[in-house]
Amino acid sequence: MTKEYSLYDDRSQMLRYIDRYPKSFTRTPLAPLIQRPLTLSERTGPIGLAQQLAIGQLDLSRPKADAPRALGQLISVSGRILDEDGSPLRGAVIELWQANAAGKYIHKMDNHQAPIDPNFIGHGRLVTNEEGEYQFFSIKPGAYPVLESGWWWRPPHIHFSIFGVSWMDRYVTQIFFPGDPLNETDLLLNGVPDRATRDRLIFEFGDTTMGDVSSVGYKRDFILRGHRRTPELD
Amino acid sequence: MIVSPFCTIGPFFPFEFADELSDMAEHAIGTPIIVTGRVLEEGLGPTRNSIVEFWQPDSNGIFRHPLDPRFAEADPGFPGFGRARTDHDGWYRIRTVLPGAPVGRAPHINVMVLAIGLTRRLVTTVFFSDAPDPVLECVPPALRSRLIAGKHPDTETYRFDLILRGENETPFFAD
Ligand SMILES: [Fe+3]
Numbered sequence: 001m002t003k004e005y006s007l008y009d010d011r012s013q014m015l016r017y018i019d020r021y022p023k024s025f026t027r028t029p030l031a032p033l034i035q036r037p038l039t040l041s042e043r044t045g046p047i048g049l050a051q052q053l054a055i056g057q058l059d060l061s062r063p064k065a066d067a068p069r070a071l072g073q074l075i076s077v078s079g080r081i082l083d084e085d086g087s088p089l090r091g092a093v094i095e096l097w098q099a100n101a102a103g104k105y106i107h108k109m110d111n112h113q114a115p116i117d118p119n120f121i122g123h124g125r126l127v128t129n130e131e132g133e134y135q136f137f138s139i140k141p142g143a144y145p146v147l148e149s150g151w152w153w154r155p156p157h158i159h160f161s162i163f164g165v166s167w168m169d170r171y172v173t174q175i176f177f178p179g180d181p182l183n184e185t186d187l188l189l190n191g192v193p194d195r196a197t198r199d200r201l202i203f204e205f206g207d208t209t210m211g212d213v214s215s216v217g218y219k220r221d222f223i224l225r226g227h228r229r230t231p232e233l234d
Numbered sequence: 235m236i237v238s239p240f241c242t243i244g245p246f247f248p249f250e251f252a253d254e255l256s257d258m259a260e261h262a263i264g265t266p267i268i269v270t271g272r273v274l275e276e277g278l279g280p281t282r283n284s285i286v287e288f289w290q291p292d293s294n295g296i297f298r299h300p301l302d303p304r305f306a307e308a309d310p311g312f313p314g315f316g317r318a319r320t321d322h323d324g325w326y327r328i329r330t331v332l333p334g335a336p337v338g339r340a341p342h343i344n345v346m347v348l349a350i351g352l353t354r355r356l357v358t359t360v361f362f363s364d365a366p367d368p369v370l371e372c373v374p375p376a377l378r379s380r381l382i383a384g385k386h387p388d389t390e391t392y393r394f395d396l397i398l399r400g401e402n403e404t405p406f407f408a409d
Contacts, residue, residue: 012236014353023351026276027398033408036372039339041359044299045289046315053254084235097248105246109283123248159244161251167289167344168409172355173241191353192239201239222238 011194018191020149038168045167049093050127058126060096060138062119070120072101072139076215078206080132081162083169083226088132092224095161096136097123103142103156112144137215143182155182155189162222169224176202177218240355243348247285252319257329261311264293264331269360269383271395272324273347280324281398284349288316288328290342295334302336332362332390340367347396356406360394373405380404 016028049055062069081089099105099122104114106122120139128134138158146152155176162171176183183189183202192198206217259266269288273281291297292309299305299314318326333341340361347356359369361382370378380402383392397404 013239014241016353018353021351023275023349024353025351026279027281027349027351029356029399029403029406031403031405033406034372035408036369039368040297040302040336041289041291041339041342041344041369044297044301046298046313047300048298048313049315052313082235084237086235095251097246097251099246107246107248109245123251159247161243161247167346167357170287170346170355171238171240172243172348173239174244188241188353197236197239201241223235225237 012197014188014191015193018187020152021187021191042167045165045170046163047091047165049163050091053093053125055093055125055127058096058124058136060098060121060124060136063121068119070100070117070139072120072142074137074213074215075140076135076137076206076209076213076217077158077203077220078133078135078217079220079222081128081134081164081222081224082132083164083224085226087226088128089164089224090128090130090132092128092132093125093163094128094134095123095125096138096158098138098158099141099144099156101139101142103144111147114142114144137213140177143180152185152187153182155180155186160222162224164224166225169226171222171224173201175220178202178205240353242350242353243285245283245350247319247348249319252285252317255313255315255317256327258288258313258316259329259331262292262331263309263311264334265390266329267332268327268329268389268391269343269394270325270327270391271393273320273326273349273396273398274324275351275398276400278397278400280320280322281349282320282322282324284320284347286318286320286326286328286396287346287348288330289344290314290330290333291336293331293334295336295339295341297336338368340365340370342367342369345394345396347398349398352398355409356398357409358396358404358406362392369407372407377405
């Protein structure tokens with residue numbers, strides 16, 4: 001028999017409807033999500049991306065190794081990716097994108113009147129090591145306005161998209177910086193009802209380093225769905 | 235351990251992350267097809283600048299993944315994963331090959347929508363006929379046709395619209 005499960009009303013996840021976030025009301029399905037068995041199709045997923053795509057040791061703070069660095073606070077971001085059973089996910093592909101120190105993305109849809117930084121690319125991919133660990137350098141992103149809202153400023157955050165081992169553990173999120181006053185008013189961060197869970201969308205302050213590359217450290221581990229939530233069809 | 239919270243993909247997902255994965259058929263064995271359609275919100279307005287992801291078996295029904303007992307015979311030229319973004323009118327377009335039937339399943343492609351306003355992903359499955367399938371059978375019979383792509387009479391182009399909410403809403407699966 002197939003065990004039924006759903007994250008739909010899970011307090012550990014972000015609400016699907018968020019007040020003052022209009023698109024959450026026009027894009028969330030009305031009908032309840034349909035339970036289905038998980039076959040090989042859902043229990044497999046893209047694991048070959050690391051071979052298919054250009055992926056390297058990542059330094060978002062400069063376009064190439066001998067180039068000048070982007071403006072802003074140099075940071076080192078690191079953490080681990082585990083499944084629900086606590087097993088590290090090795091070789092997991094992580095896609096990253098973020099604004100520059102002035103809160104501007106290199107993106108056609110970004111109409112914010114803030115300067116582009118020629119030394120800041122703002123996106124890239126990396127892959128976890130044998131222990132499921134990742135690490136990259138970047139600069140701390142700036143806050144930016146959601147222009148059509150008339151009031152909402154997004155606090156500094158980095159976007160993560162992660163490929164685990166199956167279609168069911170495909171994961172996309174945003175991670176915020178501790179102590180920013182805009183964290184208190186952000187509709188998305190505060191869309192998680194449970195306080196302890198909300199903290200899991202915020203970096204932990206890590207170690208500062210001094211040397212060849214001096215940086216301020218931030219840490220964030222991720223737990224992706226694993227075997228417990230992916231019962232087999234039998 | 236508790237699964238980490240999802241958050242919306244937002245408006246600024248890099249275009250190149252999508253565009254470089256929008257052709258799965260280039261080096262693959264099988265019948266190249268186009269799957270295309272619109273992603274629409276309530277009131278049938280377009281969901282611009284959203285991301286649609288695809289996961290499917292190769293033309294012989296084999297998944298490029300070690301869990302598939304036939305993994306060793308998977309088409310080395312077929313990645314299985316693709317991605318498209320929607321344009322100003324909500325249209326997406328992906329090039330792939332017609333999937334084969336995996337053991338116990340009808341030919342199908344897993345589809346995921348990531349968009350502004352969706353704090354979590356939405357997942358569904360697109361089929362190419364009403365052949366018996368254990369996932370399609372979970373959908374109320376009257377709604378099943380919404381998960382079957384329509385073939386263009388003259389070309390290998392299949393139309394599959396994703397209506398996120400409202401009348402004729404696409405059935406989505408629990409996550
Ligand atoms: Fe952002």
